[in-house]
Amino acid sequence: MDVRTVADLSPAERRAFFERDAGVEGVREDVREIVERVRAEGDVAVREFAEEFDGVAVGNVDITDDAARAHEELADADDPVLDAVEAAAANVREFHERQRPEDWRDDFGGRELGRRFRPLDRVGVYVPGGAASYPSSALMGVIPAVVAGVDHVAVATPPAEELDPVTLAAIHEAGADAVYQVGGAQAVGALAYGTETVTRVQKVVGPGNKWVTAAKSIVQGDVGIDFLAGPSEVLVLADETADPDLVAADLVAQAEHDPNASVVAVTADADLADAVADAVDAQAGEREREETIRAALDNEASGVLRARSMPEAVLFAEEYAAEHLSIVAEDDEALLDRITNAGSVFLGPYSPVAAGDYATGTNHVLPTNGGAKRYGGLSVDTFLRSSTVQRLDRDALDDLSETVTSLAEAEGLEGHAESVRKRFE
Numbered sequence: 251m252d253v254r255t256v257a258d259l260s261p262a263e264r265r266a267f268f269e270r271d272a273g274v275e276g277v278r279e280d281v282r283e284i285v286e287r288v289r290a291e292g293d294v295a296v297r298e299f300a301e302e303f304d305g306v307a308v309g310n311v312d313i314t315d316d317a318a319r320a321h322e323e324l325a326d327a328d329d330p331v332l333d334a335v336e337a338a339a340a341n342v343r344e345f346h347e348r349q350r351p352e353d354w355r356d357d358f359g360g361r362e363l364g365r366r367f368r369p370l371d372r373v374g375v376y377v378p379g380g381a382a383s384y385p386s387s388a389l390m391g392v393i394p395a396v397v398a399g400v401d402h403v404a405v406a407t408p409p410a411e412e413l414d415p416v417t418l419a420a421i422h423e424a425g426a427d428a429v430y431q432v433g434g435a436q437a438v439g440a441l442a443y444g445t446e447t448v449t450r451v452q453k454v455v456g457p458g459n460k461w462v463t464a465a466k467s468i469v470q471g472d473v474g475i476d477f478l479a480g481p482s483e484v485l486v487l488a489d490e491t492a493d494p495d496l497v498a499a500d501l502v503a504q505a506e507h508d509p510n511a512s513v514v515a516v517t518a519d520a521d522l523a524d525a526v527a528d529a530v531d532a533q534a535g536e537r538e539r540e541e542t543i544r545a546a547l548d549n550e551a552s553g554v555l556r557a558r559s560m561p562e563a564v565l566f567a568e569e570y571a572a573e574h575l576s577i578v579a580e581d582d583e584a585l586l587d588r589i590t591n592a593g594s595v596f597l598g599p600y601s602p603v604a605a606g607d608y609a610t611g612t613n614h615v616l617p618t619n620g621g622a623k624r625y626g627g628l629s630v631d632t633f634l635r636s637s638t639v640q641r642l643d644r645d646a647l648d649d650l651s652e653t654v655t656s657l658a659e660a661e662g663l664e665g666h667a668e669s670v671r672k673r674f675e
């Protein structure tokens with residue numbers, strides 16, 4: 251990989267980094283057609299797209315029982331991968347239990363005010379599975395919904411001649427109520443609008459490739475979505491204390507997800523930048539997914555960059571607003587203090603992004619394409635709605651009446667003012 255200098259980037263190169271779309275815009279019109287066909291034709295379209303895009307003749311779209319069976323079979327076989335699924339699930343549960351908000355009421359001088367939180371009734375979690383299988387994403391999507399208390403958690407995951415038993419077991423372990431074999435944009439359409447088999451949900455969440463991401467952006471409005479969680483990204487902000495091999499390993503790891511993944515290292519240390527670029531090239535050649543990795547490294551939004559100073563490197567990271575931000579520097583907390591835009595932050599040399607991808611307990615469903623400027627990642631809040639509550643006694647309303655009636659009259663809304671005055675007639 252070539253090392254580029256932040257200060258020498260052309261306006262077009264800066265836009266490629268900061269306005270990246272991971273291929274989503276290029277498939278938007280195709281995806282619109284897929285979603286419309288699923289909306290109009292239901293299961294027929296779901297089956298046709300499974301043949302076309304997944305090469306699978308799908309029989310029963312509902313595979314809820316298969317998930318339970320796969321879990322049981324792995325348990326009966328004492329398969330150690332189930333231990334890993336359970337260990338990761340326990341950490342994800344523990345972290346998300348901490349996020350459950352309490353209802354509260356307080357006295358604001360006669361005005362009793364409060365906030366209550368209630369779960370959504372029906373949500374759909376997309377669990378990807380095209381180029382790789384994603385049992386970890388099943389845990390990340392379903393567990394927060396279950397912790398929030400959602401009544402019906404449905405999962406959609408791509409069909410396959412042989413469904414991945416570990417993904418099925420993870421979906422079951424996480425506590426999903428229904429599982430459907432439908433992938434890509436057609437899965438998002440099916441969850442958003444319902445089909446003969448798939449129950450329509452209130453909110454569609456979860457990560458996926460450019461087709462899934464484009465579909466979520468199209469259905470939002472008709473149905474809630476979490477945010478756009480597209481092809482993976484990492485930005486490593488490093489100083490001269492960083493080990494170039496480890497920085498490169500984290501870039502290569504996220505690059506192996508998808509040809510549309512974006513990976514960046516930015517540092518003020520010229521020697522480190524050169525060493526990272528060399529190490530990325532060397533490690534990419536050692537990986538089974540070399541082709542995908544090289545395609546991701548060639549993206550306009552990927553690169554190894556040299557800044558003139560660490561403050562300039564921090565500004566680049568802020569503007570990039572990465573899904574994953576790794577900080578490997580002597581005073582990582584000082585750098586973190588200057589960062590607001592990042593989906594999930596990894597501090598120090600022993601916090602590889604892969605640890606959060608699978609098992610620290612934090613959620614790996616995170617906003618991409620700069621979405622971290624506006625949103626946080628998936629959490630228990632994603633599955634809750636809140637209401638505010640108020641109860642006023644006579645004195646409290648009397649105290650407020652002048653304020654309310656004055657503002658109501660200023661707005662020309664006499665009825666509002668009268669509804670208060672009448673209580674004192």
Ligand SMILES: NC(=O)c1ccc[n+]([C@@H]2O[C@H](COP(=O)([O-])OP(=O)(O)OC[C@H]3O[C@@H](n4cnc5c(N)ncnc54)[C@H](O)[C@@H]3O)[C@@H](O)[C@H]2O)c1
Nearest residue numbers: 378379380381408433434457458459481482507508615616
């Ligand atoms: N941002 C996050 O939080 C996060 C988390 C985990 C994974 N990811 C990303 O999820 C993605 C998973 O991608 P994947 O491809 O392995 O699985 P996927 O499930 O997202 O996509 C597979 C589906 O893509 C559809 N598809 C494939 N080719 C198509 C075409 N030509 N036209 C229309 N539809 C087509 C198929 O329907 C298939 O079922 C990766 O990009 C990964 O980086 C992101």
Ligand SMILES: N[C@H](CO)Cc1c[nH]c[nH+]1
Nearest residue numbers: 384386387482483607614
């Ligand atoms: N890095 C992905 C989020 O961008 C999550 C993941 C799942 N499996 C491995 N990694």
Ligand SMILES: [Zn+2]
Nearest residue numbers: 482503504607
């Ligand atoms: Zn990953």
